[in-house]
Amino acid sequence: MNYASTRNPATQVGLSHALAQGLADDGGLYVPCTLPAFNARDFDADDSLADVAHRLLQPFFADDPLAAHLSEICTTALDFPAPLVPLTPAHTGMLELFHGPTAAFKDFGARFLAACMQQVGATDGLERTILVATSGDTGAAVADAFHGKPKLRVVVLYPDGRVSPRQAHQLGCFGDNILTLRVAGNFDDCQRLVKQALADAGLRSRLCLSSANSISLGRLLPQMSYYAHASIRHWRTRGGELNFVIPTGNLGNALAAILARRCGLPIGDIALATNANRVLPDYFSGSAYQPMASLATLANAMDVGAPSNFERLRWLYPDEQALRGEFIAEAVEDAGIREVIAHGEARYGRVFCPHTACAVRVLERIRERGDSRDWAVVATAHPAKFEQVVEPLVGHAVEVPAALAMLLDRPSQAEPIGADFEPFRERLRLI
Template structure:
């Protein structure tokens, strides 16, 4: 399989080349030259996710140097559980796909571990430098997945004052091969810097830059796998295509669901839930895509004013009429978290709460005529300061999240300028040694 840029000005690439490049040389994002059709008769949702994923993803790896390693990559990446639960037994058609049982309590653990396991097999001579922008959870997952690996060093950019206290700790607590940079700006500034670095051939060559953001197509492959697995499980149980409600920031998850549907997997209506960042909502309602500065919200991992994966959405030919977009405010997030807990005892993080709210807005007959799957993307403990007062009790961390609090932290502060980032890249190995010495 070959991969082409959404902007059409770069040569076609192999999967390995696309993963190592992150973004295409012309600044676009890689997409399959031809999207494969899922072979439904070969896919069994009763299989463990790792086996299912290896079978589903085989066409993307066909003919690539990573093809012989696909099964082991999946086994090493999908080694913690995903739970498909019914939060409220009075609403048996509504399911939450809990994606937060990995080591950093967020769905990003799947993509980060998948990419790192690919990178280890592609590193060749000397380490790769994984450059990643984060609005909350991606950086922690990538730092954890990279921690201690000799084949990669990781540089994480996060916006000052726009992540929770726990998220910042999780971003800044890893070993000598991980450097966290606090950027004086918002997530869009972080994302802009990453894209600028990838458009600089000298910087890319010197540091062997690659990305672990969802601009890297490899981040989307594990998302495609667990979406397909859940969809087929409910389709097998009911005979009807389930609907999906997806929290949307940089649009990686949303695109993965749309891609799964385009591949022929049994997926019904799609609802994208956003926070107060209304770029996607305006596109849906008015038919115009107008990027803007991001707005800070309680669902901070979704604080994106210019979603990178919109390029892929456009390349796939998705029209506003093919989905629904619901904008959820901070006040509505708080109200929904409290209401969900009071009626069912289920504790939702702010991002997951946007999906619950979006589902409740559907007409009653649409909610009840099929199963729906909401993507539950982060463990609520990561937002305990906000969630606990709403539900009136403490939230217990998982053992993995509790262990993170015992780690020492280190961060570098920087202006949102490429020259400053280049200086950090030059010295990130030494900074990592300072980290470990603290």
């Protein structure tokens, strides 16, 4: 399969090239030239997440050298669970995506991308520098996935003071081939610096730059797998489609569900839950798409004012009226996040992270409107990563998963840097 730029369909490359390059030469995002068609019965022989991923992604890897390694990549990268667990009331579930090594859903895509890039590097012998801007969870997942990998360096940029203390500790606790920079700005500044670097021909050729943000196909494609896996399990046991409420900031996780649905998986409605950064809710309520400076919220990993993957969403739905009519998108203010977390154990028997709380609040609104269908909220991170927000609201300590505890026991260090491109450019030249 070939992949084209969202800005020029005539610009087409193979999958390995798209993964290595990250961003198309014209600044667009790579998208598949065609989408395969599946139905739920195509996966009758597949039970594990890795098996479902292998079958689902085969067409996307077709005719690429990576195809020969896809089974191994899936088995290696997707070796931890993504359980769909029941919540009260009836017809409500939660897709738990926080059981990976850094306790966030980003682990799925980051580990898959790292496995792919290892194979690409083994083929061409090039040493690569991977850039990643993070609003909290992406950077740690990428750093963990790439840590110690030969011929792969990672530069993580995060907004200083706008991630939780435990997130910040994770981001700086790797060292070796991982350089962590704390940027005097917001996430959009970090994302801008990465895009400027990727567009700098001199830097790209000298450092063989690529990206590990949600703009990378190597992260987007595997994220389709847990939506496929969950919806197939639901279809087998209950029949019919499963609807999802997905917390979103940069739109990568939600776009994975949307692509899985377009490929024929038994996924129903998809609701987008944001925090107070209202770019997407405003657009889907009829306003013009207008990126804006991001606001700092309790759900910091979703503090995005210019969602990169909106460009892919417009490619998928070129008719604006059709796009606006396809999705629910609602914002949840900090007060709503606090309320859900404070009452989560009494209502649902669960402690939620601030991002998952956004999804829970949106589902509550959906239920209040009389929708009794089967819905699942997507739990994107473990609440222990946000203890300063969560623990005062629930009134007790939240147990730290063992993998996260191991990372928190390591020393941590991050270099300060401004939000201007030239200092960042010079820092990259010193690598």
